Each structure stands twice: as C-alpha cells, then as structure tokens.
Amino acid sequence: MNKKSLLNLTNLEISEIMELINLAKKCEDGDFNNIYNNKIVANLFFEPSTRTQYSFETAELKLGIKPINFNQETSSIKKGESFYDTIKTFESFQTSAIIIRSNIDKYYEQLNGINIPIINAGDGVCDHPSQSLLDLYTIYKHFKTFNGIKIAIVGDIKHSRVAHTNIDIMNRLGMETYISGPEIFNDHTSKYIDFDQAITEMDVIMLLRIQHERHQFKEITNINEYHEKFGLDMKRVNKMKRNSIIMHPAPFNRGVEISDDVVECEKSKIFQQIENGVFIRMAILYKALEKEVKQW
Amino acid sequence: MNKKSLLNLTNLEISEIMELINLAKKCEDGDFNNIYNNKIVANLFFEPSTRTQYSFETAELKLGIKPINFNQETSSIKKGESFYDTIKTFESFQTSAIIIRSNIDKYYEQLNGINIPIINAGDGVCDHPSQSLLDLYTIYKHFKTFNGIKIAIVGDIKHSRVAHTNIDIMNRLGMETYISGPEIFNDHTSKYIDFDQAITEMDVIMLLRIQHERHQFKEITNINEYHEKFGLDMKRVNKMKRNSIIMHPAPFNRGVEISDDVVECEKSKIFQQIENGVFIRMAILYKALEKEVKQW
Amino acid sequence: MNKKSLLNLTNLEISEIMELINLAKKCEDGDFNNIYNNKIVANLFFEPSTRTQYSFETAELKLGIKPINFNQETSSIKKGESFYDTIKTFESFQTSAIIIRSNIDKYYEQLNGINIPIINAGDGVCDHPSQSLLDLYTIYKHFKTFNGIKIAIVGDIKHSRVAHTNIDIMNRLGMETYISGPEIFNDHTSKYIDFDQAITEMDVIMLLRIQHERHQFKEITNINEYHEKFGLDMKRVNKMKRNSIIMHPAPFNRGVEISDDVVECEKSKIFQQIENGVFIRMAILYKALEKEVKQW
Numbered sequence: 085m086n087k088k089s090l091l092n093l094t095n096l097e098i099s100e101i102m103e104l105i106n107l108a109k110k111c112e113d114g115d116f117n118n119i120y121n122n123k124i125v126a127n128l129f130f131e132p133s134t135r136t137q138y139s140f141e142t143a144e145l146k147l148g149i150k151p152i153n154f155n156q157e158t159s160s161i162k163k164g165e166s167f168y169d170t171i172k173t174f175e176s177f178q179t180s181a182i183i184i185r186s187n188i189d190k191y192y193e194q195l196n197g198i199n200i201p202i203i204n205a206g207d208g209v210c211d212h213p214s215q216s217l218l219d220l221y222t223i224y225k226h227f228k229t230f231n232g233i234k235i236a237i238v239g240d241i242k243h244s245r246v247a248h249t250n251i252d253i254m255n256r257l258g259m260e261t262y263i264s265g266p267e268i269f270n271d272h273t274s275k276y277i278d279f280d281q282a283i284t285e286m287d288v289i290m291l292l293r294i295q296h297e298r299h300q301f302k303e304i305t306n307i308n309e310y311h312e313k314f315g316l317d318m319k320r321v322n323k324m325k326r327n328s329i330i331m332h333p334a335p336f337n338r339g340v341e342i343s344d345d346v347v348e349c350e351k352s353k354i355f356q357q358i359e360n361g362v363f364i365r366m367a368i369l370y371k372a373l374e375k376e377v378k379q380w
Numbered sequence: 381m382n383k384k385s386l387l388n389l390t391n392l393e394i395s396e397i398m399e400l401i402n403l404a405k406k407c408e409d410g411d412f413n414n415i416y417n418n419k420i421v422a423n424l425f426f427e428p429s430t431r432t433q434y435s436f437e438t439a440e441l442k443l444g445i446k447p448i449n450f451n452q453e454t455s456s457i458k459k460g461e462s463f464y465d466t467i468k469t470f471e472s473f474q475t476s477a478i479i480i481r482s483n484i485d486k487y488y489e490q491l492n493g494i495n496i497p498i499i500n501a502g503d504g505v506c507d508h509p510s511q512s513l514l515d516l517y518t519i520y521k522h523f524k525t526f527n528g529i530k531i532a533i534v535g536d537i538k539h540s541r542v543a544h545t546n547i548d549i550m551n552r553l554g555m556e557t558y559i560s561g562p563e564i565f566n567d568h569t570s571k572y573i574d575f576d577q578a579i580t581e582m583d584v585i586m587l588l589r590i591q592h593e594r595h596q597f598k599e600i601t602n603i604n605e606y607h608e609k610f611g612l613d614m615k616r617v618n619k620m621k622r623n624s625i626i627m628h629p630a631p632f633n634r635g636v637e638i639s640d641d642v643v644e645c646e647k648s649k650i651f652q653q654i655e656n657g658v659f660i661r662m663a664i665l666y667k668a669l670e671k672e673v674k675q676w
Numbered sequence: 677m678n679k680k681s682l683l684n685l686t687n688l689e690i691s692e693i694m695e696l697i698n699l700a701k702k703c704e705d706g707d708f709n710n711i712y713n714n715k716i717v718a719n720l721f722f723e724p725s726t727r728t729q730y731s732f733e734t735a736e737l738k739l740g741i742k743p744i745n746f747n748q749e750t751s752s753i754k755k756g757e758s759f760y761d762t763i764k765t766f767e768s769f770q771t772s773a774i775i776i777r778s779n780i781d782k783y784y785e786q787l788n789g790i791n792i793p794i795i796n797a798g799d800g801v802c803d804h805p806s807q808s809l810l811d812l813y814t815i816y817k818h819f820k821t822f823n824g825i826k827i828a829i830v831g832d833i834k835h836s837r838v839a840h841t842n843i844d845i846m847n848r849l850g851m852e853t854y855i856s857g858p859e860i861f862n863d864h865t866s867k868y869i870d871f872d873q874a875i876t877e878m879d880v881i882m883l884l885r886i887q888h889e890r891h892q893f894k895e896i897t898n899i900n901e902y903h904e905k906f907g908l909d910m911k912r913v914n915k916m917k918r919n920s921i922i923m924h925p926a927p928f929n930r931g932v933e934i935s936d937d938v939v940e941c942e943k944s945k946i947f948q949q950i951e952n953g954v955f956i957r958m959a960i961l962y963k964a965l966e967k968e969v970k971q972w
Binding site: 117118129132133134135137138139141142145146153155157293334335336337338348355356358359362 | 418420422446448449450451453454455456457458459460461462465466468469470471472473474475493
C-alpha cells in the first residue's frame with residue numbers, strides 16, 4: 085500500500101488535517117490550476133454517486149490531471165474479473181492514483197499489492213474521508229476555528245459513514261459533538277441531544293439523509309412523522325443561534341429531514357459544501373501526487 | 381436563469397440567429413480552437429442520444445473546454461435525488477455551462493434557481509434549438525440565403541420537436557415552409573403539400589424519422605405502405621429540382637422514410653448536417669461563455 | 677476503407693510489425709508524449725472490456741489525443757440506429773480515428789464507406805490485433821528476438837480470437853507455436869503438445885481464459901478437474917525452463933487455468949503485458965495518425 089493513500093482519517097495527525105485545509109484554500113485561490121498537467125488518474129466508482137464522483141473529476145480537471153472514468157457495467161467485471169485484478173490493471177497502466185468508491189467495508193484491505201496511491205471515496209458503512217474533510221473545510225471557513233464549535237449530527241447515525249468519521253475527527257479537533265434524531269439510530273458514538281434543544285444551542289446542525297425507502301425505517305415511523313419531529317423547517321431555523329449554520333452531505337430529501345425552503349436559506353451551507361468539495365479534493369490529490377517526479 | 385442560456389429560438393432575434401451562423405463559419409475555419417482552455421462544461425443527457433450528445437462533446441473539446449459527462453445510471457438520481465438538485469450540484473462545481481437533454485417538456489422552467497448558462501439539447505416534444513440552428517447553417521451554406529427557400533418537412537410533424545422549432549424560425553427568416561406526409565401527423569402548423577408535388581417544387585426536402593415502433597403508427601399503416609407513399613427513393617430524388625437538397629435530423633430508418641441509396645446520394649446533406657452540428661454547437665458554446673472573464 | 681486502418685495482422689509485413697514494436701519502445705520512453713495534441717479519437721466498445729478499452733484511452737491521453745467514449749446504452753442505438761450509421765456519425769464529427777470492439781465477426785467489412793482509420797479492438801471470434809502486438813512486444817522485450825522461441829498456447833483455442841491471430845503471426849516471425857489443453861478445444865491450427873511436456877520445454881506458456889460459465893465447458897469437465905490437468909500452479913512453474921515466461925491476455929480465473937500464487941510470481945508477465953499494451957496502442961495510434969496534416 086502506497087504511503088500517500090488516503091483511506092480514512094484515523095491515522096491523520098491534526099497537523100495533516102490543517103495542512104489539507106490550508107491547501108484547499110490555495111486550490112480555491114487557483115494556485116494549483118494545471119500543475120499536474122499530463123498525469124492520469126482513474127476514477128472507479130462501484131456505487132452510484134453524483135457529488136463525490138463528479139467533484140473528484142472536476143478537481144482532477146482543475147489540477148490539469150486527465151481522468152479515466154471506469155464504468156463497471158461495460159467492463160470485464162461482467163466476465164467475472166475480480167476487484168483486485170481490476171485495480172491492478174489500472175495500476176499497470178501507470179496511472180498516478182486511483183479513486184475508489186465501493187460498498188465493501190474496508191475494501192482497501194484487499195489492495196495491499198497495489199503500489200500507487202488509493203484515495204478512498206467511500207467504503208461500505210465505514211469511512212468517507214473526503215466528505216469529512218470538506219465538512220471541516222466548510223466549518224473552518226465559516227468559524228475560522230474548530231475549538232469549542234458545537235455540532236449536532238441528526239438522523240440515521242448508525243448507517244452513516246459520514247457521521248462516524250466526522251464525530252471522531254471533530255472531537256480530536258476540539259469540537260463538541262452531539263447526535264440527535266430517532267433513538268433507534270442512536271449508536272452512542274457521541275452524547276445524545278434532544279433535537280429542539282440542539283436547534284437553539286448548536287453552532288452547526290448537520291442533517292443526514294433519511295433512507296426512507298429502507299424497510300426498517302418504514303416499520304418505525306413515516307415520513308410526515310419524521311418531518312414533524314426531526315425535520316428542519318423555517319420555524320426551527322428561526323430559533324437557531326445568530327452565527328449558526330446548516331449542513332447536509334446530500335443527497336437530501338426535501339420535505340423529510342429538510343424543508344424545501346430551508347435548502348437554500350441563508351443559514352444553509354449545503355451547496356457551499358459541494359463547492360468546497362472540489363477544493364478539498366484538489367488538496368487531497370495534490371498531496372497524493374506531490375513529489376511524484378516521474379513524468380510520462 | 382442566466383441570460384446566456386439557450387432554451388429555444390422563440391426569443392432570439394433574426395440578427396442573433398445570423399450571428400450564430402457567422403460564428404459557426406469561424407468555428408469551421410478553426411478560429412476558436414482552444415480559446416476556452418481550462419473551462420469545464422457538464423453534459424447531462426437524460427435521454428439516449430448519439431449525434432447531439434457526442435457533437436456537443438466534440439464541440440467542447442475543439443474549443444478547449446473540458447467536458448464532464450454525467451451518467452444518470454450511476455448517479456444519485458438512483459437514490460432519489462431530484463433533477464433540480466442534480467443540476468444545482470453541477471453549478472456548485474462552478475462549471476461554466478450545462479448542456480441538458482430531458483424528456484420533460486420545458487424542463488428549464490424548473491431551473492430558475494440556476495445561475496450559469498443552460499444549453500437546451502432537447503426538451504420533451506418542445507424544442508431542440510441546436511438541431512434547428514444546424515439545419516439553418518446547412519441551408520445557408522448551400523443556398524447563401526434563406527429568402528424564398530421552399531422547404532417541406534415530411535413525416536411525424538406532430539411528435540417532432542425539430543419540426544416545430546424549424547417551422548417557426550424558418551418562417552421568420554423568410555423561408556416558405558410546408559408540411560407533408562400522412563394526414564394523421566398533420567397538425568396544421570404550416571401549409572400541407574402533397575408529397576410528390578413537394579418533390580418537384582421544393583428546394584429542401586426534410587425527412588423526419590418514422591417511429592414505426594409506436595403503437596399508433598402500426599394501427600394506421602405499415603412500413604412498406606409508408607415507404608411506397610412517403611419514402612424518398614432514387615426515383616423520386618431524380619424528379620427533384622436541380623439545386624435542391626435532402627435533409628434528415630437522424631437517426632433515420634433506411635427503407636422506411638428514406639431508401640438505402642438515397643442516404644449518401646449527391647443531394648443528401650445528412651452527414652454534412654452532422655458535421656455542421658459540431659460547428660454550430662461550438663458557436664452556441666462560444667456565445668454562452670463569451671465575456672465570462674472569471675478564470676480558474 | 678482508409679489505408680491506415682488496422683483490421684488484423686494478416687496483411688502486415690514483418691517489417692511493419694517490427695516497426696510497431698520499435699515505435700512501442702519509443703512510446704515507452706516518452707518520445708511521443710502529447711505529439712497529437714488536440715486530435716480527437718472516438719472509442720466505440722460494443723462489448724465489455726477493461727484492459728483493451730481503458731488502455732486505448734490511456735494511450736490516447738498520453739499522446740495528447742482527446743478521447744470521446746461512446747456508450748451504446750445511452751445512444752441512438754437504443755432507437756434502432758445501425759452500426760454503420762453510428763460509425764459514420766463519428767466520422768462526420770471529423771474525429772481522427774475510431775477504435776471499435778464488436779462481437780460481429782469482421783464487422784469492418786460493413787465499413788467500406790468510412791474514410792478515417794478504423795482500429796480493430798477485437799471482432800467476434802476473429803481478430804484482436806492490438807492484443808497480439810502487445811504479446812509480441814512483451815516477448816521481444818524479454819527474449820530480444822522471436823527466432824526459435826517456443827510458445828504453447830493453452831486452453832480454449834477454438835473460441836479465442838487471440839490464439840488464432842497469435843499463431844499465425846508468431847509462425848511468420850519464426851517462433852515455434854504449439855497448442856495445448858483439452859483435446860475438445862484443439863482446432864489443429866498448430867501442433868498439439870501435452871501440457872506437462874510443454875511446461876518443461878517451452879520458452880513461453882500462454883494461458884487462455886477458460887469460459888467456465890459456458891454450457892459446453894460444463895458438459896465436458898469441471899473447474900477442479902481442469903485445474904488439476906491444465907492449471908498452472910507453482911509445482912508446474914518450478915519445472916519451467918530458466919528464462920521462460922508465463923503470459924495470459926486476461927481476465928484470468930484464479931484457481932482455474934492459473935493458481936493464485938502464480939499470477940504475480942517472478943515468471944509471470946501478465947501485468948507487464950497490460951503495461952506494454954499502453955505502449956503498443958500508442959504505437960498503433962501513432963501510425964494511424966501519422967502524416968495526417970489536417971489540423972483543427
């Protein structure tokens with residue numbers, strides 16, 4: 085496994101997180117546009133994705149990197165080729181890095197034989213480091229600090245790779261993290277807080293997507309009930325603290341965890357998160373390819 | 381909605397049409413190759429397409445634009461993300477423009493919240509402005525004028541977004557427009573002319589694709605009968621006026637509305653239309669991105 | 677048909693093969709990086725592919741060519757557009773060459789009306805010239821000659837486009853070719869050799885993928901039996917000649933025609949073949965576009 089791989093945030097030092105955030109700022113300022121001219125990076129998404137997939141591609145294009153977008157539906161996966169052999173093939177093409185999303189938990193444990201950087205774009209229910217980093221970048225841009233910032237993550241914590249990665253890294257960065265939403269989703273990875281209390285006390289309300297198509301969800305509640313109890317509508321937004329913000333990794337369900345008119349309200353950072361996602365992914369790629377002097 | 385969007389031709393002045401045609405000539409001459417180096421444009425095709433999709437991509441590449449090609453099958457659309465939120469995501473990536481084809485009539489009425497140029501690559505049964513413009517460019521290249529040029533559009537006028545856009549703009553440009561083909565498809569948007577009379581009198585015979593897989597078509601007629609009555613074969617081609625031309629937006633059905641040997645005959649401009657489509661789409665993109673000074 | 681098309685190896689002179697091999701070396705050395713800046717090449721894969729598809733794309737990117745990747749699932753093929761008309765459309769876009777893989781034997785016989793170079797990336801059970809050329813390049817890099825090199829191709833010779841192309845060209849280049857594996861697959865296109873005899877006598881053991889999902893295969897044998905009789909495991913590898921090598925066009929079935937631990941063993945050139953595939957495809961594209969002076 086290449087040392088420049090980004091698999092999760094667990095082994096990243098706080099100083100490394102801050103370096104990525106500072107690099108993202110430089111990326112946003114255009115300092116690194118086209119610096120990696122002529123490098124090739126392969127994007128292998130084995131799960132549906134809009135934001136992560138296309139913002140990695142956008143980040144690559146802005147850095148001057150030439151993307152190759154793998155489509156498993158028209159690949160030799162259809163002839164039974166394995167995950168490892170597929171990744172090894174792209175390594176053999178001498179691509180500079182590989183971006184991978186897979187529904188396999190810790191898929192990268194199968195990839196010890198791969199010697200180029202692997203960037204984890206989401207693995208099963210485990211990690212989604214680039215999402216966490218863009219969340220951090222968004223929070224840092226707004227509050228200029230992490231210290232003492234209070235966040236409640238609301239919704240299906242149990243099945244969210246975003247929530248787990250975020251709670252861990254945010255605690256390490258000195259933020260106060262809480263979880264809220266239906267008790268059934270509470271996995272006790274952080275302190276629980278009542279939703280309406282969170283509304284008035286938090287600096288950040290981070291909503292998660294309710295997978296209301298899931299069987300388990302249908303058993304315990306319904307959409308209207310959820311919206312009533314845990315949905316963020318303008319009535320609740322108006323009770324939020326003055327400088328507080330709303331976040332959501334998206335895709336979101338309008339009318340379920342978030343009201344239609346909240347999505348683009350003043351406090352909402354949802355589309356800024358998407359915008360920031362491009363810059364943080366440029367920063368991640370910058371680090372992964374840094375000092376890679378071999379030219380083709 | 382960004383003012384530089386191209387949604388239909390209804391609001392375009394004749395002078396603006398002529399400007400696009402002149403720009404297409406410059407594009408064909410290579411004057412604008414690579415001028416938009418480093419800009420990113422997203423192509424979102426929600427309906428199957430070969431010509432429109434890949435000629436927009438070709439046009440982008442020739443202008444130096446970097447395309448991002450959205451594939452709805454591997455996107456968050458699969459998780460229920462809405463059309464608007466998908467488009468808003470690409471706007472958040474700071475792409476310079478978005479090309480959209482959708483089967484939703486006037487889909488762009490849902491996109492008032494989008495602030496970057498939207499280029500309509502076909503919406504439901506309503507409009508297909510870039511197709512009309514390439515038809516106009518093809519006619520103008522051949523006749524050097526629109527004034528008094530007689531065209532008959534033949535086939536399923538009723539369900540054709542090309543026909544409606546063309547009839548309107550061609551009339552405004554001083555052309556004489558007729559419709560022909562089975563009476564059942566006559567929606568009286570222009571004067572009806574008998575097909576064999578059209579053959580001898582028109583400057584342009586524009587055939588439309590017969591969707592012979594449609595249930596309604598099977599009820600009223602069959603393929604052989606259609607070909608007999610309204611199919612363009614060499615016998616009919618030989619009766620056409622000396623300087624007249626044959627057009628078809630494609631895909632076409634060989635042996636239904638057009639004989640095999642007519643497709644690439646001397647009078648046929650079908651593949652030139654496809655070629656011209658690249659240049660007119662370069663012109664459209666040139667206009668959409670013009671004076672956009674923000675660089676990344 | 678354009679003279680610069682590469683359809684099969686039958687009509688290539690030995691000198692032309694050697695020229696391609698020498699060009700591949702230059703490509704590997706980076707001599708041709710970005711020389712075809714701004715040219716567009718279309719990749720049309722009508723069959724699943726990982727190696728061939730993405731290594732052609734990688735080769736294009738390295739040469740500076742801008743690829744357009746056709747996806748038949750979202751194309752007008754879905755509306756019934758023909759193979760010829762689809763290819764003709766890409767020619768009309770003025771792409772510099774077209775790469776085609778299709779399950780139709782000798783599909784290129786339908787393409788006489790196409791005037792730009794066609795590069796055959798595999799047609800039905802007939803030919804796969806770029807695969808053969810990368811095999812040759814791999815052999816030549818290792819042995820520095822073809823003369824007298826002994827190769828056994830092992831497996832389903834009958835249904836392999838790789839085997840037939842290879843046997844013919846390797847014989848012409850002075851190699852000694854043998855076929856091995858189950859008698860049922862022996863089509864007598866070369867001398868048959870017992871597998872365990874081949875192991876000890878050959879310079880190259882080239883394994884083919886066993887399509888064990890095929891009905892016919894299930895009838896005659898099973899996976900374990902095949903692996904026992906014709907599978908390459910480390911016990912057999914240890915009996916191979918000192919300077920001998922193992923090849924496989926991939927995808928391979930670990931545990932069927934090849935043991936897990938053989939795939940990346942010292943003698944295995946499997947991933948080098950993939951790496952060499954990029955360089956030989958660069959060489960093929962270099963030749964196809966050479967002296968094409970028309971710029972856009």
